[in-house]
Amino acid sequence: ACKTEGILILWIIRLLFSKTYKLQERSDLTLKEKEELIEEWQPEPLVPPVPKDHPALNYNIVSGPPTHIITVNGKECINFASFNFLGLLNNEKVKSAAQASLKKYGVGTCGPRGFYGTFDVHLELEERLAKFMRTEEAIIYSYGFATIASAIPAYSKRGDIVFVDEAACFAIQKGLQASRSNIKLFKHNDMADLERLLKEQETEDQKNPRKARVTRRFIVVEGLYMNTGDICPLPELIKLKYKYKVRIFLEESLSFGVLGEHGRGITEHFGINIDDIDLISANMENSLASIGGFCCGRSFIIDHQRLSGQGYCFSASLPPLLAAAAIEALNIMEDSPDIFQTLRAKCERIHKALQGISGLKVVGESFSPALHLQLEESCGSRENDVKLLKRVVDYCMNSGIALTQARYLEKEEKCLPPPSIRVVITVEQTEQELDKAASLLKEAAQSVLN
C-alpha cells in the first residue's frame, strides 16, 4: 500500500513540474497584426451571379387557375404538368366548402398548434384521414415538403441507421440530413442490394451487440416514386422488415388517391395490412388539390410527432380554408371510388400511345399518372440535354399542350436523375386530348431530335 501511494505522489510531483505543452502553437498576434488581417480579409459575394438565360430562372407565368385548361405565358393550353390527378382543383363542391370555412374563420390561424392554432377543422381532418386510411391516428402539417422532412428526424437520431432508396425525393433527403443518422443507399427497387446491406449490418451487430440493442433501424421508401414513376415492391419489404427487425416509413405523396381500389395507396394496391407499415406520410398537394401534408399510423408512433415534429410544433397551423377543402376532397374520393379506375385507364392509354417515339423513352409504370420522358441518347452534357428537351416542350406549348421539364437542384441531389419531361395525367383529360398530346410529342421529337 505504501508503495502505490509513493508512486502516486511522485507522479503528481512530476506532473506539477513538467512543462505544459500545448497542442497548437498559438503565437499571440499583436493588435496591429490583427487589425491588418481584418483589413485584408475579403469575403466572397453573398451570392454568385446567375446567368440571365439559366433554365430555372425564367418561370412560366400562369394567368388564372392552373386547372385543366391553363393559360401559360399568354397561351391557352391543355394542362399536362400540374399534379391535379383527380381534377379536384376546380371542383365546385371543394371551393364552396373552402368559402364556408373562409367566412367562418378568416384566412390565417395566427399561431402554431400548441398556442390557439388548433381549430376544429384540423381535428376533423385528422380524424377523417385516419378513418380513411384505416389507421389509429393522423397528424397534419401545413406544408407538404415539411411533412416527411420533419417526421424522419423525430424518430431517427444520431447513431441510428436508415436504409433509403437511391431514387428518394429531395424532401426525404433533407429529412435524413436533419436526422444526422447513418444513411445507407440501396439501388433503386433492388431488394437483393437492400438485403445485402441488411446482412452486412447484421454482421456488424454481432460484433457489438450492446450498441445494436439501442440502434434503431428504418427503411424509407416511396409508394410511387416521383423521380422514376415506378412503385416499390412492398410485399418483399414487409418480409425483410420482420426478418431483420427494421421499421418501414412509407412516403405516399404520389400514390395516395391514385393506387388501390379506393385510393388508399400502395398498401391497398398490394392488399397489405396497414399496421405492418410503421408510418405513412403523404402530402395533400397532389390528389387532394389542397396544401399541406399528413402522417398516419398507430397512435404509439404518431403521437410522438406532436412534441417532436419540428414542422408541427414551431410553425403556424394549416389555414382552415385549406383544411376544409381537403375534407371535401376526401368526401368526393370516398363517394366516387370509380375515378381511380378511370384515371388508371387513362394512364394505360397514354403510356401505350407514347411508346415508340423516336429519341424519347417513357419512364414509369403503365398505371402511374406521373411519367417521365427521357432522351434515349444523351448529347454529351446535361446542359445540352436540357436545352434540347426545352425545344420539345416549347414546340408542344406552342401547339396547345402545356408540359414542363422536371426540375432538380443539380448540386444538391444525392443521385441526380437524368433530365426529362414530366407528363401528368388527370381524370379531366379526355381521350382525344390524350391522343393529341401523344401525337404532338411524336411530332415534336421528330422535328427537334432528328
Next chain:
Amino acid sequence: MTDLKYRLAPASEMSRYCFPNNAVSGDASRCVCLIDSSTVEEINHIVHNGGLYKRPFNEAFEETPMLVAVLTYVGYGVLTLFGYLRDFMRQWKIEKCQNATEREEQKDFVPLYQDFENFYNRNLYMRIRDSWNRPICSVPGAKVDMMERVSHDYNWTFTYTGRVIKDIINMGSYNYLGFAQKTGACQEAAAKVLSQYGAGVCSTRQEMGNLDKHEELEKLVARFLGVESAMAYGMGFATNSMNIPALVGKGCLILSDELNHASLVLGARLSGATIRIFKHNNMQSLEKLLKDAIVHGQPRTRRPWKKILILVEGIYSMEGSIVRLPEVIALKKKYKSYLYLDEAHSIGALGPSGRGVVEYFGLNPEDVDVMMGTFTKSFGAAGGYIGGKKELIDYLRTYSHSAAYATSMSPPVVEQIITSVKCIMGEDGTNIGRARVQQLAENTRYFRRRLKEMGFIIYGNEDSPVVPLMLYMPAKIGAFGREMLKRNIGVVVVGFPATPIIESRARFCLSAAHTKEMLDTGGSVLATRTKQFCKYTWEQEEV
C-alpha cells in the same frame, strides 16, 4: 429629454444581459445604469454605442430573485421524485399505464423511444397538458370561442363536452395588427380569388406553379419593404430551413444568436457551415467572435472563411427583446460580413408605418443583406418571404430548395396578404392600416406599464408587443393558465424546453384589435386573481 443622471448599479442588480462599460465606470464588473431624474423608478441598461441610436432603447431583464430560484429547483426536484415513484408504480402494475404501446409483433424490435426521453413528457408535461393545444372554433381575433374539453384521467385523454366557451379574450394568438377577420376587405378579396383560382396549386414554382398572383405579391412585398426584389414561400419555417442552406455552405461561418428560433437553427445545421453562438443580443460577444473568426480563420486549416453570415431576429418571441440593429449593422460593415434578419414577429408590429425593425430604428433597408419575414403574424395569412437585392433573389429563384421542390402558395392566402399589405401601406384609400399600427403601439405601452405597476416581472423591450410575464415555478404554469381561462382570458404559458428550466413564463401577445376595455379586464384579472402568486419584483419596495 429631462436632465439625466448616471448611477453605477451594484453587481447584485446586474442581470445576465448587462455588460460592462469600461469607458464610463472604468470598472469592468459594474454596469452603467441610467436613471431619469424626474421618475426614479425606471432603471434601464444603456447601450454601449449610444450614438448609433436615434431613439431610446429600453430593455430590461430583471434578475431572478434568489429565493424564487431555489424554490423552483425544489419544485422540479419534488416533481422528478414523484415521476420516479409513478414510473415505479406503473412498472409494477400498481397504477394503470395509459401510454400507447408497441405492437405485439414488433416487441422484439429495437425500442423506438428511450424511456428517459419520455420521462419529462410522461410525468411533468402530461400533468399540465391542458394548457396547450386548446381547440378553438372561431376566427382567432381579439375574442375567440373555445371548445370545452374535460379530462377524467388526469390529462391522458380529453373528451369534448360539446359546449363552446364564447368570447374569451385572446392574448395568445399572433394577431398583431388585427387582420385575423372573417369580414372586411381582405376576406372579400380572398373569397373572390378562391372562387376564381381554387384552393391549391398542385405544382412547384419552377414547373407550372408560378401564378400571376405570386408575381404581383412579390412586387408588392418588395415595395413595402423598400428593397429591390422579394420572393414569397408557402411556410415561414421552411423559408429559413430551405434558404439558409442555399446561401451558405461548407467553409462559411454562421454567427447565430443564442435564442434563435428552431427554423434558423435547423437551416444553419442543414447548410453544413460552421456555427458559432453569441450571447443573446450581446454586441461585445458578437464582436469578439467576428474578430476571432477573421484573425484565426477556419479551425485547424487556418484558411480564411468564405463568408460570414450573422443570423438575428427582429423581435425574439420568448424574451420580448428587440435586436440591437444599429450596432449589428455597424459591426457587419466593419467586419465585412452579411446580415440575415428574421422579422417574423417584428414586421407590421414595429415602426411608425409597420415596416418592421429597420424602420423602427430609422435605418436603411439596403444595409440588411437578407430581410426575411413571415406573413402569419401581422398579415393574418400564412407563409414567408425573403427580400433583398435583385442578384440575391434571382439566385434564390434558381437555387432555393423551396422553388424547385415545394408547392407554391395557395391563391386565396396570397390575396389576403396583398390586401393586408395594401391596407397597411394606405394604398386602399383608407387610414385603417396606419390607425392599427398606432393602436398596437399604444396598447403595448399601456399594457406593459400597467403590468409593471402591479409588480410583475416583465421581460423585454418597452416597445415589443410580445410581453413575457415571469412565473418561474412549474406548478404556477398550470395554475396561471387555468385561472385565466376560468375568467375567460386565454393566455399562452411556456416552460422547459422552450425556455431555460427555471424561467417559465406566461406570454401575452398584444393586438391592435384589443380595445382598452379588454386590456383593462386582463389587467384587473391579473391584479386580483393571480397577483398573489406571481408578484415577484422587489423594485417598488426598494423605492
